[in-house]
Amino acid sequence: MEIERKWLQTFVLAFTFCTLQLATICNGVRNDSPTLDSEASYAAGHHESCHGTQYDGSSLETVASCGAADHESDFHAKLCCFPAIFSFGSSVADTGTSVLVRVDAPPNNFPYGRTFPGYSSGRWSDGRLLIDFWAEILGLPYLDPFVKSGTSRFNHGANFACGGGTATDKYTNIAPSFFSLSLQLYQFKKFKSQVLETHRVQELVPGSGHMKDCGSTLPPVSVFLDALYIVAAGANDIWYPVLQGTPINDMRVAIPEISASIMRTVEALHEEGARNILVEDVYPAGCMLVAIKDGNYTRYGDLGTLDSDGCVKLLDHLIQLHNAILKEEIAAFARKHSDDLSIALVDTYSIRRDLMTNPAKYGFKYGMDTCCGSDGMPGRYKSDEKCGKSPRAQPCTDPKEYVVWDGLHYTEAANKATMKAILSGAHFHPEFTLRWNQS
Numbered sequence: 414m415e416i417e418r419k420w421l422q423t424f425v426l427a428f429t430f431c432t433l434q435l436a437t438i439c440n441g442v443r444n445d446s447p448t449l450d451s452e453a454s455y456a457a458g459h460h461e462s463c464h465g466t467q468y469d470g471s472s473l474e475t476v477a478s479c480g481a482a483d484h485e486s487d488f489h490a491k492l493c494c495f496p497a498i499f500s501f502g503s504s505v506a507d508t509g510t511s512v513l514v515r516v517d518a519p520p521n522n523f524p525y526g527r528t529f530p531g532y533s534s535g536r537w538s539d540g541r542l543l544i545d546f547w548a549e550i551l552g553l554p555y556l557d558p559f560v561k562s563g564t565s566r567f568n569h570g571a572n573f574a575c576g577g578g579t580a581t582d583k584y585t586n587i588a589p590s591f592f593s594l595s596l597q598l599y600q601f602k603k604f605k606s607q608v609l610e611t612h613r614v615q616e617l618v619p620g621s622g623h624m625k626d627c628g629s630t631l632p633p634v635s636v637f638l639d640a641l642y643i644v645a646a647g648a649n650d651i652w653y654p655v656l657q658g659t660p661i662n663d664m665r666v667a668i669p670e671i672s673a674s675i676m677r678t679v680e681a682l683h684e685e686g687a688r689n690i691l692v693e694d695v696y697p698a699g700c701m702l703v704a705i706k707d708g709n710y711t712r713y714g715d716l717g718t719l720d721s722d723g724c725v726k727l728l729d730h731l732i733q734l735h736n737a738i739l740k741e742e743i744a745a746f747a748r749k750h751s752d753d754l755s756i757a758l759v760d761t762y763s764i765r766r767d768l769m770t771n772p773a774k775y776g777f778k779y780g781m782d783t784c785c786g787s788d789g790m791p792g793r794y795k796s797d798e799k800c801g802k803s804p805r806a807q808p809c810t811d812p813k814e815y816v817v818w819d820g821l822h823y824t825e826a827a828n829k830a831t832m833k834a835i836l837s838g839a840h841f842h843p844e845f846t847l848r849w850n851q852s
């Protein structure tokens with residue numbers, strides 16, 4: 414009886430995470446796609462040597478095959494050693510959470526997803542996000558949102574990020590989503606305990622080796638130690654209270670609470686076993702047309718005006734304040750845990766600010782103008798014709814000419830350019846060593 418109940422439990426859990434689709438992809442990788450297969454076994458061998466972790470060889474290979482990317486990558490070199498990614502944050506990293514929890518989220522609608530995957534996939538862009546490019550350079554499939562449990566594969570990680578999500582719990586009432594970092598962390602812990610429980614129960618069932626093959630959408634227990642953890646939150650904790658007209662002194666006082674929240678998340682992840690964590694800072698939201706045109710900054714005096722690049726001084730001031738504090742705190746945390754943790758801030762701010770203010774340098778035509786939400790014409794942004802909301806908000810002809818997609822988020826092309834800049838290695842604070850496959 415005891416065994417039967419455990420078996421049923423295993424089945425139910427496995428079912429929750431399993432899809433037929435997965436089996437097809439795995440079989441495809443193993444039998445039909447020699448390129449991916451060889452890449453996967455290479456990554457497997459390399460993985461072992463990089464971490465020196467003891468693995469049962471068969472399950473390692475299986476995991477690598479199951480986790481191998483089922484898509485083409487624009488990045489030819491592959492980073493080694495990370496079998497999975499766990500992602501936390503807001504719309505910059507959301508691969509489909511917000512559209513499952515909010516029917517009114519713009520990425521429910523075309524033209525979001527126009528470039529990739531060709532339909533609205535829940536990403537706040539015309540295509541891939543930075544988190545998708547992280548998956549690409551690790552040779553992993555794109556991350557499924559954790560809330561999409563029924564049809565997702567989690568053997569290469571999971572995405573807890575949600576558009577509108579905040580770093581703190583302070584603004585969940587005014588931000589468009591209640592998916593703060595603490596809620597996302599709660600979901601991660603739940604996911605982790607489900608995985609551990611499933612593996613534990615499996616041990617009790619004689620001959621239940623199927624959890625180790627490609628039929629399983631669950632990662633091995635070791636994944637929580639070996640994965641790359643990426644946290645990208647904080648912009649909504651600044652933008653929404655400012656949009657509401659929160660006094661400047663209240664804003665300044667609240668800024669350290671944002672990094673404190675992010676650091677609590679980082680600390681918890683470290684306690685849960687994370688050994689590699691990247692924290693992306695807040696992007697230059699003050700240079701976004703939605704912030705520039707839709708905000709009412711009259712009460713902020715000179716801070717409410719625009720700087721020489723045309724960005725809202727107030728937002729930029731608060732974002733830079735936050736990013737500087739976060740950078741310090743991460744450096745301190747890195748020093749404190751240097752024995753068992755690699756952690757760095759990824760300075761996306763300076764890359765993205767440069768993209769927006771010097772677009773030609775990167776091959777873009779428009780830096781701050783928006784592709785969608787401006788009649789498809791530069792200089793015609795309209796507050797009441799938001800991308801994905803108004804049928805009149807037509808996208809531009811070629812999103813690759815634009816850094817900004819919808820007046821508040823980046824185009825796929827801009828995200829790709831950002832990833833390229835990150836890979837130069839100069840934007841990690843403190844240094845974060847990227848180890849490459851030398852294939």
Ligand SMILES: *[C@@H]1O[C@H](CO)[C@@H](O)[C@H](O)[C@H]1NC(C)=O
Nearest residue numbers: 657658708709710711712713
């Ligand atoms: C902007 O805010 C001020 C108060 O801070 C208010 O008096 C004014 O009417 C607002 N303007 C608009 C266009 O909403």
